[in-house]
Every structure is written in structure tokens, then in C-alpha cells.
Amino acid sequence: MNKIRVTFRSACCILLMLMLILTAGPAGAEVKPNNPAKINPAKIKDIKALLHLIRLEEVVMLAAENTLERFFPILKKATAQNNQVISETVFAILKSSTLSMVKRQISAKDGLMDRVVPLYNKHYTHNEIKTLIRFYETPLGKKVTALRPQIAKEGMVVAEEWINFLEPLLVQALARSLEKEGYDIVKRPPS
Numbered sequence: 001m002n003k004i005r006v007t008f009r010s011a012c013c014i015l016l017m018l019m020l021i022l023t024a025g026p027a028g029a030e031v032k033p034n035n036p037a038k039i040n041p042a043k044i045k046d047i048k049a050l051l052h053l054i055r056l057e058e059v060v061m062l063a064a065e066n067t068l069e070r071f072f073p074i075l076k077k078a079t080a081q082n083n084q085v086i087s088e089t090v091f092a093i094l095k096s097s098t099l100s101m102v103k104r105q106i107s108a109k110d111g112l113m114d115r116v117v118p119l120y121n122k123h124y125t126h127n128e129i130k131t132l133i134r135f136y137e138t139p140l141g142k143k144v145t146a147l148r149p150q151i152a153k154e155g156m157v158v159a160e161e162w163i164n165f166l167e168p169l170l171v172q173a174l175a176r177s178l179e180k181e182g183y184d185i186v187k188r189p190p191s
Helices: 010-022 041-053 057-080 088-107 112-123 125-135 139-180
Strands: 003-008 181-186
Touching: 003 010, 003 125, 041 057, 041 125, 057 088, 057 112, 057 139, 088 112, 139 181
Parallel strands: 003 181
Antiparallel strands: none
16 A cells, blocks of 8 residues: 655645646746737726726735735744744745735736736626726725725635635545545644
């Protein structure tokens, strides 16, 4: 029987890497549903206005900050296991630099906004974009956008709780699947 040492974190990291590789497509490939040069400039302007109204930048920054808050403790633990020490100051610099770069790249040429415009162009007519803008300028639309970051933040907490609920179920399911295929799972004591 083959023996594999598996920790839940290493299994999750491997699964995450596989998902990123599989969903990224061929190396260097860009996903561009429509050629932005062929999009009516007035429609581009309206799509960008809509993206501003729905607070895309704020939601992306919230997601980036949340990701960093979860990533840095994992990185800190990994570096500590290799007898390396990274101070809180270094982590603060890394976080600040990362968030600053992400914020700049959202609106930069070929940044997130420019990459999202073709998606909206593909799925919405110019009249639909204008209708959405009118909606987001109404009291209800403003409430939807005002609450979006808070709902996203609370949704991340719900997602984290759900992942914690799924963790033991996933570990058991993975162990059963691997054992069924002839692998003997050697459990590490908690570190």
C-alpha cells in the first residue's frame, strides 16, 4: 500500500493550486469576450460609470484585504517552520504594498476595469447598461451599492464558517477516496 503524508492545509493548498491552474487556461492567454476597440466609446464610458456606481473597486479591495489577512498568517507559519522569522513590520509593508498595487491596477490601462468592460458589453446592451445606471441612482439602487461591501464582508465570514464546517467532512471524504484507491493516509500529529 502506498503511504502519503497529508495535512488538511497541504491538501487544500494543492487543491487550490490545481483549481487556479485549471481555471486559468493556457499560460499567457487572456480572456477577452469582445475586442474593446470595437466597443462603442459611449458604451465603454457608461459601463465604467456603472462599475463605479456598483462600487466594484471597493468590493475588490475588500476581497484583496480579506485574502491578505488570511494568507499572511499561513505564510508566517510556513516561514517559521523553515526557521525564518518575518516580523509584523515586514508583513505590514507587504500588505500595504500589495493593496496599493492592487488599487492602482484596478483603474490602470489594461487593469481590472478595462478587463471587465468587455464582459458587461457581451452580456448587456447599451440600453440595459443605461437602465442599470438609472436603477443604481435610485434610493434602492444606492442602498444596494451601499450595502454591497458590508454584505460581501459578512458573506466572507459565512463562507469561512462554512469552510470550517466542511473541513472535517472533506478530510474524511478525501481519506476514504484515497484509501479506496489503495493509499494509506498517515495522519500527522498537530504541530
